[in-house]
Amino acid sequence: MRPNTIEALRGIQQGLAAALALEAGPAFAQDAVRTSQMLLESVIGELAMGDANAAADGAALREILAPAAEAVRGLDGALADDMTAALAEPSAAVEGLSCLLERLLVVCEDAVGSGTAEERLLAVRSDAYRHLRGVAARGWSFWDMASFRERMARLRAERS
């Protein structure tokens, strides 16, 4: 079996790491190679889980929005109607559902901020944030950069 996409990207990463280890080069060039390494790491993470995440996100958004339409109707009738219409469409795209979630959370925060949020809206809000936390925790991020840079610098020092 030929190397798949992820394996090929790992090969590129190793090639860059080897070049970085052997050729010190100017600081700017080293930094550019390290950044490219991190970008590859981010892409590999997404490729490995992308399809599964998209399917799971679609299902999760439907579960959140289903009870939300009625919970939000008294505050924003147009949003409630748009949710109902989107949920009736089995092929509604994740991006479209995310737009509705965005509008829903704006209504939720205004209701919470003004002290007018009902229990069922609070429950929907809580489910929405739980989902968003899961999405936000995925993949490689700025958060991981410093440690990655440190690891690369160590690798270079070991090989030189």
Place this chain on the structure above:
Amino acid sequence: MRAERIAEYLRTKLPQAEDVSVSNVARIPGGASRETWSFDAAWREGGADVGRGFVLRRDPDASLLETERDAEFQVMDAVWSRGVPVPRMYWLEPGGDWLQRPFFVMERLDGCEAGAQQLLTDPRFVRVHAQIVRSFVDVLARIHALGWRELGLDFMCAPADAGSCGTMEIAKWEEIVEKQALEPQPVLSAAFRWLRHHEPPPAQRVVLVHADYRTGNFLADESGEIRAFLDWEMAHIGDPLEDVGWACIRPWRWAGDERIGGLMERQEFYRMYEEATGLTVDAEAVRFWEVLGNVKLAAIFLTGGRSFCDGRTGSPMMALLGRSVGRLELEIMDLMGV
């Protein structure tokens, strides 16, 4: 970037200089909103040899932020005149005739360290952490004590009153997110609403805010003294606690624990800042500014991602940052308590 072209430029700026030469032109990593270049220049003047190091910051093709280089130059020049540690500013070139794009030239400070990893782990700097902390707070207090009108900085759009500092910053960053986002941003949109419902009390004093005051943005020497604070491109007039909140946000806690800037405990920072300024640090107000700080950083990342997707830059850093908003969202949700 050609050394000879820079030398030609210097000849126009140093008419009394003879035999001007430029060497060691090298791009410095970081400074993602403008290209940063270092070079050495040598010339003869009044019969004597002169050698000096310079830093040149040139507008990029695309940036993390679309900021005004003229304002940055003017602010740095103004605060330098009052003894705030910043590199001395030399020349501002608003056109592209010399180096394709606008740029400015400033003093290079040698023998200092800016990198957070080095400052936090290199024994030469670890042993002077207490001095770095003291210097960090003192410089911030000095900036917040400056009279920005007397410095001629009233060209910067100031808030209408002390109560609208937060409102103004929310509006600024909300507009940037709306303009730059390429996909729905439920967390950021919710955060803007949360911010509007949690605006802090009026600023105790309306001051010059550095707006990027953090570990990683200053040059410290081995005695622990901060010799220069860098990156003034987001400076504006506002609430001093905005700088306190920004310094506290998690991305700048490089040590991986709760220490502010990887250097000090939060309560220690608050206490030292209060002593140095006479202001009170309201923890809830700082929470507001921390939420806004994380939102602002997310907006900056989105701007980088947008520039990459629009084809205005091929920088892998812009692509990477555009994909890195998630952890900021986690922090925002934590701070909002949701």
